[in-house]
Each structure stands twice: as structure tokens, then as C-alpha cells.
């Protein structure tokens with residue numbers, strides 16, 4: 001596997017300018033002869049599809065939802081960062097860059113992050129021009145707030161539904177190109193394989209989710225903007241249908257998977273209430289701006305109503321442990337701190353896995369209307385789910401899987417090691433290192449789609465494009481046959497399993513438990529070894545007992561699910577291999593063997609200041625490791641301290 | 644709690660549908676869709692075909708979930724999608740009837756799953772500001788009053804679920820279309836193309852076979868984002884204005 005990050009030379013501030021000048025252009029008249037496949041219509045996919053179509057490319061865009069507007073990006077709540085410095089509070093491109101590299105615990109690539117911070121300012125301009133109704137001040141200018149881990153107010157937001165408003169903006173740009181005939185949109189169509197011809201990504205195989213039709217598509221380049229794989233844990237804040245299939249199948253076709261174990265656990269989610277739980281709901285991190293996190297100091301108070309516990313008997317553990325950042329410490333730090341107090345027996349729910357997030361101080365200080373204006377819809381959502389009124393009693397929260405920093409390896413141009421295969425948004429590994437800062441995923445998705453890929457894709461086409469390929473090439477027939485065979489096998493298990501049959505969810509839940517237990521908020525070598533023996537056993541059971549009703553030629557949600565869970569059952573092993581290999585604690589990856597006496601993470605820069613990129617070697621065979629060394633020319637590696 | 648269910652089953656767009664009876668034991672903390680998951684798990688473990696329904700985010704924002712519950716699109720609770728509904732709304736022994744959205748413009752695909760692509764096509768017709776990537780001025784160049792911006796937001800909150808159509812005796816899409824029109828025409832960025840937009844979107848709506856609006860107001864009552872019927876009045880004004888004025 002050849003990994004060349006293609007980082008432009010020169011000072012970090014000049015790299016993107018230099019690249020934009022050096023990247024080759026495609027003649028405008030020729031662009032329409034180049035077909036580009038984009039899988040995904042979330043922020044990354046929709047923005048890329050719209051922008052590439054505006055430039056003149058012939059775009060085919062796919063998503064599995066019934067409308068591109070429903071992509072998982074729609075659910076983002078809190079906001080999007082940009083180094084606009086509208087608040088004059090000391091922000092700058094350099095500071096956003098610095099915060100992101102530090103927040104990622106020094107496991108991301110400086111050049112990519114700097115570019116992200118640079119283009120962040122253009123994103124806000126673009127979205128406002130599309131009609132995105134960001135929050136405003138009375139004077140008519142845009143409002144900002146500070147968001148988890150940042151000491152400046154650089155987050156733009158749209159009530160509690162920033163993701164929906166940004167996605168509607170990108171979707172409207174996409175619609176305009178659909179209307180012009182420049183994008184052909186294929187909703188309810190799932191990519192089931194990547195087709196590689198002579199080493200280049202030249203197409204995909206899809207299943208029409210309504211008719212079941214399986215068919216090949218050829219193109220000059222393939223872009224995956226298929227989101228993250230947090231649902232490998234079964235319970236996560238991701239939408240139910242998010243999955244790893246697209247990137248995992250690309251991995252099986254030779255694309256390197258980078259840092260798969262880097263998972264973000266979000267500190268403020270509504271706790272699990274029972275075995276039937278199907279997903280976890282995030283309560284936006286913005287709540288930590290005004291909410292104070294605590295648990296009772298004495299176990300004797302655990303059964304008391306929170307209002308009956310006097311202030312001196314409350315342990316505001318974030319404020320005490322991290323006086324300078326308090327409730328605003330980054331996500332990984334806040335999550336582990338919650339786990340610690342709960343592991344120590346101070347959890348405040350039946351399950352023992354919850355802490356309080358209390359708004360009483362803020363309501364007293366700013367008045368209920370101000371809090372309602374800021375968080376009204378979040379409070380309502382909380383009440384609907386939990387049955388408790390957060391204006392009157394503290395919320396109960398617990399960490400949950402939320403985001404995956406790992407993803408397919410890409411170079412500076414967002415191209416994987418398979419030429420022609422580009423990866424955007426949460427699906428790639430590039431910008432967040434071992435931990436993502438709040439409000440940075442939306443920024444990255446839109447940066448990749450609106451402002452990076454339009455430049456870099458042209459360079460691939462101008463310099464490496466190998467000429468037209470049609471679906472008649474035997475590689476397509478081979479991939480298609482494999483997809484059909486796999487589908488046949490999935491449908492066949494049910495007819496053989498008889499009364500031992502189990503639903504696909506049964507296996508998914510079991511896998512989730514293994515992953516949460518051994519590859520979740522805290523990991524250790526012994527646990528990971530255990531997971532590595534349990535996963536193959538579970539996978540074997542799945543292929544004997546999973547019951548998939550219905551047929552191949554109709555809408556069959558159970559067949560869709562079975563295919564995705566089958567991939568999770570292989571992919572989870574890759575995550576555990578990576579977590580086992582990375583014998584250090586960094587960001588969201590906390591290896592219990594590497595912590596200070598106070599329980600803070602200990603990085604091992606001498607041995608692990610690199611991306612770990614894995615090459616597929618067969619199901620059940622340990623993957624092959626490759627490394628991309630990370631060089632830090634601008635940011636000094638220090639121990640992250642939020643004390 | 645013991646719940647009796649009467650669920651619409653239909654194997655495909657052309658097949659006849661029917662109600663099927665089921666029983667399920669639910670927990671009051673479960674969401675409505677989790678109750679359906681439990682039912683489906685029972686069906687699957689018995690080797691039967693489970694009930695198909697659209698869902699994704701399960702937090703009331705993607706607009707995928709779509710079912711009529713005891714006659715109400717998204718169920719009994721105001722401003723709440725089916726996925727956010729919880730079983731604590733119900734009592735032991737209750738009977739719940741579950742059906743798909745019913746509208747000529749939303750053909751049934753299977754069980755509770757319908758085809759809402761008509762909504763996308765209405766938006767292709769003009770639900771955007773014509774601004775290419777890269778050509779935007781600085782975001783603070785045009786100040787927008789907080790009130791105007793908040794009002795536009797109230798309409799932009801539409802999640803495109805189609806409950807308004809399902810609730811309307813005429814299966815009209817007016818609330819959906821008007822919320823889209825209102826969002827953009829209230830903002831300076833959207834004003835430039837407001838006349839063309841409203842004409843094109845209304846024409847596209849009519850072409851999709853949605854019914855006309857006769858002011859029942861059921862749409863707004865069913866809307867999980869509580870979009871106000873004022874949107875419809877605004878659309879009518881925009882439409883008249885677009886008809887009278889010359890471009």
C-alpha cells in the first residue's frame with residue numbers, strides 16, 4: 001500500500017494557496033464529459049454534488065434515505081465553527097487551527113487542519129447566501145456562542161437544529177442542480193460495492209431499495225461521503241440507518257482504513273432506560289455553557305430528590321477537577337469524568353449510569369425566558385423522552401457513542417490510496433485526530449464538499465485519469481456477482497435456521513455490548529483480546545441463525561439491515577485490532593494501562609505520533625499495518641491540560 | 644402494559660391492503676417506534692415478515708417516520724413526531740390503529756412506507772436561492788433583523804414529513820409548500836427570486852396531484868413542528884403579488 005500524503009511544501013499558512021495554484025485544472029468544456037459518482041447526500045455529499053455540478057461535471061448522487069434532506073447530518077444540533085472573529089474576542093484562523101490540533105490530541109495532520117480553519121470563514125458566507133437562518137443579534141448581525149473546549153465564541157448556530165438548516169441549504173443547492181439536469185439523484189439506492197479497474201476506482205454496484213434491482217455504475221471518479229460508523233456499538237446518537245458498508249467495502253477493495261478505533265463518546269446524552277432501547281439521544285453540548293454537572297457527594301444522598309441536596313453536598317466534579325475550563329472541558333475529558341464518578345458508585349439513576357446537568361444557577365442568573373430562548377426545543381425534547389421537566393429538576397445525562405474520527409485514509413487532496421476514490425466528511429479520517437471538537441464536523445463536511453474537492457478532483461482527472469471505462473468491463477460483472485451471492489446467502493440463513501432463528505437486531509445488540517464493554521470509553525489489552533475472540537464467534541452464529549424475511553426483489557428493510565450488520569461484524573474486529581495496537585491513551589482512545597495517578601490520559605508520542613492505516617487481509621485474518629508519521633512544525637506537542 | 648395493535652399491511656403498491664391484529668407488551672418509557680421494534684422482533688423470531696415503516700433519526704428531525712396513529716398523523720401529542728411519542732401516553736389494554744399516510748400523491752410502497760418524492764420534485768422547481776459556491780459576500784454584509792430572521796426560521800423548521808398532507812381532507816400540500824416559500828421570501832437573500840419561485844413551486848405542487856386548500860387547518864394541528872397556517876396566507880399573498888407584478 002502506497003501512502004503519500006501529498007502535503008504541499010512551505011509554511012502552513014501558504015500550503016493551500018500553493019496547492020490551489022499547482023493543482024491542475026480541467027478545461028471547462030471537458031468537465032461535462034467526466035462523470036462523477038457521489039455516494040452520500042449529507043453535508044459533505046450534497047455540498048460536493050452541488051458544487052461539482054456547478055463547475056460542469058456530470059454528477060450521479062446516491063443515498064439510501066427517501067430524500068437527500070434526510071441524511072444523518074440533519075440531526076446535528078449545536079452549531080458550526082468558523083474563524084470569523086465577529087466577536088473580536090481573539091479568534092483567528094491560526095487559533096482555530098491550533099485548538100483543533102490540540103483538541104485532537106496531536107493525532108491529526110497539521111496541513112489539513114490549517115486549511116479547514118482557513119475555509120471555515122467561506123462556509124458561513126455561503127450558507128447565509130443560501131438562506132440559512134443562523135441566529136442573529138437584535139442589530140441584525142450574526143450571533144455566536146462558545147462551544148465545548150473553546151475559549152472564544154466562534155460557533156454559529158440555528159436554534160437547536162443547525163444541522164437541519166445547513167443541510168437544507170446544501171440540499172437546496174443540490175436541488176438547483178437537479179433541476180438543471182446536472183445532478184441525477186438516486187434516493188433509496190444503496191451502494192454495496194466499489195468497482196476497481198486497473199487499480200483505479202471506476203464505479204459502484206448498487207441495490208435499488210424499492211425494486212431490489214442490483215446494477216453497476218461506471219464513472220471517472222468515485223466520492224464517498226457516507227458518514228460515520230458509530231452504530232457499530234448498536235446504541236449511539238447516530239440515526240438508526242447509519243452504517244459502515246460503503247467505506248468497509250472500499251476497504252475490502254484495497255482502500256486503507258485509518259485509526260478505526262478513534263471513537264468519540266459524547267458526554268451529554270439521555271441515559272439508557274431499558275433493554276428495548278433503540279438509540280440514544282444527544283442533548284446538545286451547548287447545554288454545558290449554562291448547565292452545571294454534578295453528582296451527590298455522599299452515597300446516602302443518592303435516593304434524595306436533587307433539590308433536597310444542599311450545595312455543599314454536591315460534587316461539581318468538572319468545576320473542581322478542571323477549574324479553568326470547568327463544565328466546558330472537551331468531550332473525551334467530560335465523558336471519562338462522568339464514567340469515573342458512576343464507576344465509583346455515584347450515578348444518579350436506577351442503572352447507576354447518569355449524572356445531573358443542572359440549570360438552576362443559570363435560570364436564577366438570566367431568567368427563565370433567556371434559558372428558554374437558548375435551549376427551549378432541547379428542554380422540550382428532553383421532557384418528551386424522559387418525562388421530567390428540566391426547568392424544575394436537573395437533567396440526567398450519560399455519555400454515548402457519537403462520532404467516529406477514524407475513517408478511510410485520504411491524502412491532502414482527499415483521495416484515498418486507491419486512485420480516483422475520494423472520501424469526504426465523517427467518512428474520512430483527516431482532520432480531527434483522536435478527538436473532535438464540538439461544532440467541527442459540520443465545518444469539515446462543508447469544507448470538504450464546497451471548498452476542497454472542487455479543486456482537488458480536477459487535479460486527479462487532469463493528471464491521473466486513465467480514459468473511459470464502461471460497465472461492460474469484467475470487473476463490474478465480478479463485483480456484481482459477489483454482491484448477488486452475498487445477498488443470496490443472507491436470505492438463505494433464515495430458511496435453514498428453523499426455530500433457532502434470531503432477528504438481525506439480536507446480533508447487532510450483542511455486538512454493541514461487546515464493543516461498548518471492551519472497545520468503548522476505556523479499553524485495555526485483556527478486554528480487547530476478549531473482544532477479538534468473541535466477535536468471530538458471534539459472526540459465525542449470525543451466519544447460521546440470523547433470520548431475514550421476504551425476498552430480494554422488493555422493499556426489504558430486514559435484508560438491508562442484515563447486510564449492514566454483517567459488515568459491522570467484520571469491521572468491529574478491525575477496530576479492536578487498532579485499539580489493541582495503539583498502546584497509548586490519546587483523545588477518545590483511553591487505554592487504561594496509560595493514565596496518570598489522577599486518571600488523565602497519557603500519550604506516547606515517541607511511539608505513536610502517527611496515523612495507523614490498515615490494509616485488508618481477509619475475513620478473520622489480522623489486517624496489515626501501515627503508518628503515516630505525523631510531523632508537527634507549528635504546534636508544540638504538550639500534555640493537554642484543562643485544569 | 645398490554646397493547647392491542649391493528650396495523651395496516653400491504654405487500655406492494657398494487658396489492659390490496661388489510662388490517663392485521665397484534666398484541667405487544669410495552670414499557671411506558673419506550674418510544675412508540677421501540678414498541679413497534681418489539682413487535683417486529685416477535686414476528687421475526689416466529690419466522691414471519693415484519694412491519695415495514697420509515698424511520699431514521701428517531702429524534703424528530705429527519706422527517707422519515709410517517710404513520711397515522713388512531714386517526715392522527717404522528718399520534719396524539721401536539722408538536723411531536725411518531726418517533727418522539729412515548730408509550731407513557733397510553734394505558735394498559737389500549738387499542739392502537741396504525742396506518743400509512745393516505746394521499747394520492749404519496750403512493751404506498753409497502754405496509755406503512757409511502758413514496759414522498761413529490762415533495763422533492765416541488766423543491767427542484769424553485770426551492771432555492773440561485774447562488775453558486777464561492778460567490779457569496781461576507782455573511783454580515785446584509786444585516787437581518789432578529790424578528791425577521793426568527794420568523795423565517797419558524798417556517799424553515801419544516802421537516803418535510805408530509806403529516807400536513809395526511810391530515811388534510813383534500814390531501815393538500817399547501818402547508819409544506821408555503822413554509823418553504825415563506826422561509827425564503829422573508830429573507831433578503833430569497834427575495835430576489837420570490838415571484839418566480841412561488842409560481843414554479845405552486846405549479847409543481849398542482850402537477851403532483853395534491854388537493855386544493857379549503858382552510859380546514861388540520862395541517863397545522865398535525866404538524867410536528869407546529870408550522871402556523873399563517874404560512875398559507877403568506878403564500879397566497881406572494882402568489883397574487885407574483886401574478887400582478889411583472890418580473
Ligand SMILES: Cc1cc2nc3c(=O)[nH]c(=O)nc-3n(C[C@H](O)[C@H](O)[C@H](O)COP(=O)(O)OP(=O)(O)OC[C@H]3O[C@@H](n4cnc5c(N)ncnc54)[C@H](O)[C@@H]3O)c2cc1C
Pocket residue numbers: 039040041042043044045062063064065068071072073074075076077078079080162163189190191192225226227228237238239242243245246282402403424425426427438439440441442443445
Ligand atoms: C445527534 C448528533 C448531533 C450532532 N451535532 C453536531 C453539531 O452540533 N456540530 C457538528 O459539527 N457536528 C455535529 N454532529 C456530527 C455531524 O452531524 C456529522 O458528523 C456530519 O453531519 C456527518 O456528515 P456527512 O456528510 O459526513 O455524513 P452523513 O450526514 O451521515 O451522510 C451520509 C450520507 O451517505 C449516505 N450513505 C451512507 N452509506 C451509503 C451507502 N452504502 N449507499 C448509499 N448511500 C449511503 C446516506 O444516505 C447519507 O446521505 C452531530 C451528530 C449527531 C449524531
Ligand code: SF4
Pocket residue numbers: 800801802803804805806807808818819822862865866867868869870
Ligand atoms: S409543514 Fe409540518 S407537517 Fe407538513 S411537511 Fe412540514 S413539518 Fe411535516
Ligand code: FES
Pocket residue numbers: 697698699700701702703704705706707708724725726727
Ligand atoms: S425518525 Fe426522524 S423524524 Fe421520526
